[in-house]
């Protein structure tokens with residue numbers, strides 16, 4: 597073991613409890629046979645072939661070199677057109693920067709916006725990696741919890757605004773939300789936007805699940821109400837909507853004046869996103885609508901099955917998810933979600949994510965990713981029945 601120095605705060609970063617459970621259910625060759633893995637958040641299908649073909653064509657055409665730091669102009673233009681069409685507001689390509697995934701976008705933003713003594717206000721429960729990026733910058737992640745009230749998740753704006761002080765640099769809101777499936781409605785978006793305008797605080801909108809929404813065509817986006825120069829940065833990704841988690845491709849939409857920051861920070865982090873992936877991204881945007889519609893319909897059926905079956909189990913409380921592909925449910929008499937998720941894995945052969953991974957308010961809950969076939973999900977429900985009764 598080497599004795600060389602590692603920053604103590606980096607050494608102290610905790611592995612995600614989701615990984616801790618998953619490691620128990622995985623052998624050298626992947627998931628142990630007979631375990632139904634519903635712990636991670638990713639589509640169950642491989643990337644559709646028309647996107648793979650586009651990457652092959654890009655390789656054959658010699659697109660194997662670095663690109664401009666903020667991505668190839670054709671992709672930035674395609675993204676601007678795509679968002680303009682989807683959201684009904686003009687988005688200029690100058691506002692768009694390509695990143696190597698939403699995770700990379702979040703890390704680059706935290707590097708650019710927070711430092712020691714600053715704080716970032718995060719609405720939780722929240723995907724745990726985001727808090728990690730704040731800690732890495734030696735800034736304070738300040739959690740403001742959603743509340744579970746009469747069958748719905750709600751954000752208390754007074755509580756959110758009370759968490760802001762002179763060292764708050766940003767508010768980050770993930771809607772549609774991982775893990776709860778909560779959607780932030782327009783009225784609240786307007787209120788938070790006004791607050792951020794007045795206080796000169798960044799509002800970061802993580803909208804990576806914007807297309808995975810049920811009972812309405814698209815999730816309300818902050819892009820639809822923000823002016824181009826508002827302090828709003830919107831993050832998105834190819835991972836979830838186009839089943840491209842392994843490609844590591846995402847994008848940021850920000851005021852044009854912010855573009856030089858991303859330009860510089862991309863240079864020092866990744867230079868540019870993978871070139872063949874960027875070319876494939878153009879085709880995903882142009883030809884992906886049928887794939888998205890069919891996948892979301894499938895996830896919708898999965899959501900209904902899980903909501904009915906899990907919701908009927910005596911120890912479970914479950915809010916019907918409005919979007920994304922997760923059921924985040926409370927379990928009566930479960931003081932330690934990590935220990936319980938390990939028991940569920942050992943006794944039922946079902947891999948779930950412990951709620952404690954999603955911030956302090958996540959304890960008492962488990963997350964199940966329902967991006968899986970109805971057969972696998974039915975089998976998982978049969979297996980969970982006794983444990984959750």
Ligand SMILES: Cc1ncc(COP(=O)(O)O)c(C=O)c1O
Pocket residue numbers: 637697698699700723770774802804832833834835841845846
């Ligand atoms: C809320 C949220 N933001 C960002 C990401 C990261 O997506 P990407 O695959 O583009 O890094 C995830 C992935 O699970 C997520 O749940």
